[in-house]
Amino acid sequence: MRSQSIRPHLMLTLSVLLLLTTLMAGFSLFTLWQNQYLLDRVTETTLTDTQTALNLSEGVAQIAAMAPYTASSARPFQVQNEKAQLYARAKALRENAAKLTNPDYALELGKRYQEVENTLTKLMANVESELFIREDLMAQQFSLDELETYSFGKGFVDAFRKDPTRIQSGWIEQVMVSIEKAAVNNPTLSRSVSPVLATLSRSNEQINALRSENAFLLASIRAQSERMADYVTEIVQTHQNDVNEQQLLARKAINHVALLMAFILLSLTVGVFYLYRFNDRMAKDLQRVTDEMISLASGNTEHEPINIPRQDEIGKLASAFKAFQYNAIEKARVTGDLSRQKLLLETLFHDMQDGLSAFDKDNRLLVWNRKYVALLGINPQKLNEGMHIEDVQALITPSLLQSDQESLDEKETIAQRHMEPQVFERQFKDGRIVEYRSQPLPSGGFITLYRDLTESRQIDLKLRQAQKMETLGQLTGGIAHDFNNLLSALGGNLELLDMNAPLEGNNRTYLNRALSVTEKGTQLVDRLLAFSRRQPLHPEPVNLEQTLWELADLLEYTLDGTSRLSLDLSEHESWVYLDKSGLENALINMLLNANTAMPEGGIVTLSSRACQMLDGNQEAVLLEISDTGNGIAADVMTKVMEPFFTTKEKGQGSGLGLSMVYGFVEQSHGEIAISSRLGVGTQISIMFPLTQEKRSDNASELLPETVTRVGNRRVLLVDDDDDVSLPIKALLENDGAKVTVVHSASEALTTLQDISFDCVLSDINLGSKETGIWLRSKALNLFPDLHFVLMSGLPASQLSEQFGYQPDWPLITKPISYRQLHLSLFPTHSNS
Structure with missing residues (x-):
């Protein structure tokens, strides 16, 4: 289907509407112009001429009305005024007559007006003649003074003086007869009065003639005025007919234009209706597109694409909008991704x-x-x-x-x-x-x-400290293993000597001293293991405040006479999970250091209060040990936890005190910090996490105090060191057991397959890849009911890490005592 355009439709429709509107306007203007022309013509000619004619007729009528009044004027100045007014009106009428547009009317009215004006001129001339005659008569009134002395003449003279023109000729004749009679007695009367009377008689005749002529002239003026009025009426009627004719023509023209305009209006209505329908459809389609655009602009991308079956611009717009909608949806998706990324970046930036x-x-x-x-x-x-x-x-x-x-x-x-x-x-x-x-x-x-970098530097410092401790721990762990083997051999032989050769006096003293030194060696190994955090602890629920009160006397003994101990403990019980003896050892070491820092005496204060661990996730108790000693210098503070570091004089300290405290706190899952000011004192703050578990006073079990002989029990002893195995063999044989000693795990496994044994005691580290752990697994697979006990000079934690030892397996820690050996191998033969 070929493409259509809205533009031609709109242009054609608008052009037709414009043409029809132009035609309507043109015809309207033409009709208005024609009517205006007719109106102007009527106004300029017909109405003007009619008005002028009426004015002339009225003016002539006024002149005709004024003429008798003027003709009857008895005074010259009055006549002059009336004459001036008449001639002024006559001049105005003459000027109005010249304004007539119709020359025929102007000529005819001019002629008629001229007749009126000529008649008026004659009338004015007669009036003036009459006034002249009267003036002449009035001038002779003094000649009649003598007549006044006569009775017949007094009234005549009075009438003469008032208006001689009104005296009748009969009265004049009568007076003349009376004068002739009186002349008999007074001959001068006739000579002085008779000429005046004769003049009066002639003047009256002239005046009468003039008045008669004036009456005629006035009648003529009236007649001319009436004829002019009739002519004006005729003119008015003619103009009225012209006006009616012009109205008829205008009405016909208006009717023609009205019909044409009705047709044009009908065409306009049809065009407007078509345009309305066209625009309505176009507007609805545009509204659909607009609504979709607004919906899309508001972020709604769920609408189905619109379908407008048009081939014009709106159809193209709808098609373009589909592409735009797709692009907008894609853009919205991209914008959403960008917004989320921007929000993420802003969050990362600020957080x-x-x-x-x-x-x-x-x-x-x-x-x-x-x-x-x-x-x-x-x-x-x-x-x-x-x-x-x-x-x-x-x-x-x-x-x-x-x-x-x-x-x-x-x-x-x-x-x-x-x-x-x-x-x-x-x-x-x-x-x-x-x-x-x-x-x-x-x-x-x-x-x-x-x-x-503050925390990082602290972590680095702690890491270096931990690495140093780890290195030294590995060293001390190895040394502790060897020491335990030596101490085990030494202790075993001393116990054999004690059991088999009763000594008295100095020999007993020497033996006890050797046993005491062996015990101190064992404690030294424990201190080394504590320093390396490898010392096996036996944690249990401990009431910290109660324990501190119980240890108060012992701790007091660690201070010399110039120093004293002060306790400021919390009234609330703080249960912690730790090794009680380790706590005692740590407190003694810290108080010994405090006592050394106060050579002139002072106060050591132990205080406790509730707190939170540094991570804020667990309740804890804060144990603070503070003294009023010399304090620690800043350059020394970073070294006080290092093993073998001491500020004491040579021979007065091993340098393991605080390092063992540090190891104990770390093993107990606590945290430790030291603060100090020179000349003021030092404060050690230790935090232990609280536990919900509490120890019952009756929960502990007493270890057996005595043991019994085991008889002919067969024991397989596995150890690669004869210095250790031979004293153990002798102790067991002294107890009545039959002991077979082998030096390797493979040899022990072969021996187990050849000979039946009641129990096996094996060292874990046998100097080869076949360890005591390996031997235990193989032996129990072959003999599930075999009692298998392990022994080692290393702590259980290191054994777990290095050899895979499990905490629930029976284990004897070197150095081994006779009693410990008996209870571990033959628990059923011990007495409470």
Whole structure:
């Protein structure tokens, strides 16, 4: 299907609507122009001429109305005023007549007006003549004074003086007759009065003639006015007919235009309806696309793609939107991934354990994380973006050690950080050590990672200490093994001597002294094993406060007379899981050191209180041993836990005291710390985790005090050292047992297959890969009911690590005593 476009449809529709609108407007304007033309024509010609004609008719009528009044005026000035008004009106009428647009009407009205004006001129002339005659008569009134003396003449003279023109001719004749009669007696009366009367008689005749003519002229003026009014009426009627004709033409034109405009309006309605339908469909489709876009913009990507079956721009838009929707969904997915990565990076940035900051090429602060201000001890309220590095350094400097402030050339260091990677450290007054790792940025500036090395250095120190302890522990462990073998041989022979050759006097003293030295040697080996943390402990629930009170007298004896012991123990019981004798040994060592540190006497205080282990995950008890001695120097503090280190004079100490305390605390899963101030004293803080288990006072069992002979029991003794095996063989034979001695595991296994034995006593380390553990496994596989006992000069923990020893296997620890040997090999023959 070929592609269609909205533009041609809209352009065609709009063009048709524009054309129809233009036609409607054109016809409307044409009709308005035509009507305006007709109206202007009527206004300019018909109405104007009608108005002018009416004005002329009215003016002539006014002149006709004024003419009689003017004609009857008896005073010259009144006549002049009336004449001036008449001529003014006449002039105005003449000017109005000139305004007529119709020349025929103008000519005819002009003629008629001219007739009126001519008649008016004659009338004015007659009025003036009458006034002149009257004035002449009034001038002769003084000639009638003599007549006033006569009775018949007094009234006549008064009438003459008022208006001589109103005296009737009969009265004049009557007075003339009376004058002739009076002339008989007064001949001068006739000579003075008769000429006046004769003039009055002639003047009255003239005036009467003028008045008669004036009456005619007035009648003519009225007649002319009426004819002019009739003509004006005719003109008005003619104009009315013209107006009616123009109205008819205008109405026809309007009707034609109305029909045409109705057609155009109908066409416009159809066009608008078509455009409305077209736009409505287009708007609905656009609305669908818009709604989908808005929904997509709001993050809703679950809608199905829209389907608009159009081949125009909207159809193309819908198709394009499908692609846009796919891209938007893909973009939303990518944006979501980026947002999650950004959130992850921001979280890592702000929650990372190291501080981070970046400065631009102008040494202005760009970005930093929370750890940055925490590590460097900066007030975050004073730190702002764009802050110069010197201002930032000013916030850090007060926290640095004075030596660092004096030796640090900050400007040179900053310049080097812009050019190449830099790594350096700064130490703060609170003891923290912070490592700076700066890397130049490609765009200029540098980024720096700040790492707190305090704990790392402490861990390194502890690691070196642990490695040192491990090395020495391996050494002492080996020495302890050999010592135990020697002590076992020595002790066994001494016990044989004691049993087989009763001694008295000095010989008994010498024997007991040898046995005591052997016991001290055993204790020394235990101390070496404690130092190497290999000493076998026997932990049990211990009430710490009760134990300390019980040991108070013993601990008091470790101090000389100038020092005293003070106990400040918690009122609450603190149950800990540890070896009680190990605790006693550790306390004695610490009090001996405290006593040495107080040559002039002092106070040693033991205190306990509840606390938390350093990791905060377990309740603990804090045991503090503090003295008021000389204190420990800072350069010595890092060495006090080292074995064989001592500040005492030669021969006054082995240097194993605190190292054994350290080993005991570590084996007991505790933590130890030492703090000291020169001239003030030293405090040792030990934390032991609390246990929920409590020891019952009746739980311990008493070991057998006596043993009985075992008779003819057969024992296979396996040891590669005759110095150890021969005393043991003699002790067992002295007990009545039959002992066979072999020197290797393979030889022992062969012997077991040839001869039946009640029990086997085998050393674990036989100097070859076939150990006592190997022999035990093989022997028990062959003889499951065989009583098999192991022996060794090494602690059980080392045996487990090195040989795979299990704690529930019977074990005798060297050096071996007769009683221990008997109880382990023949437990059923011991008495309580």
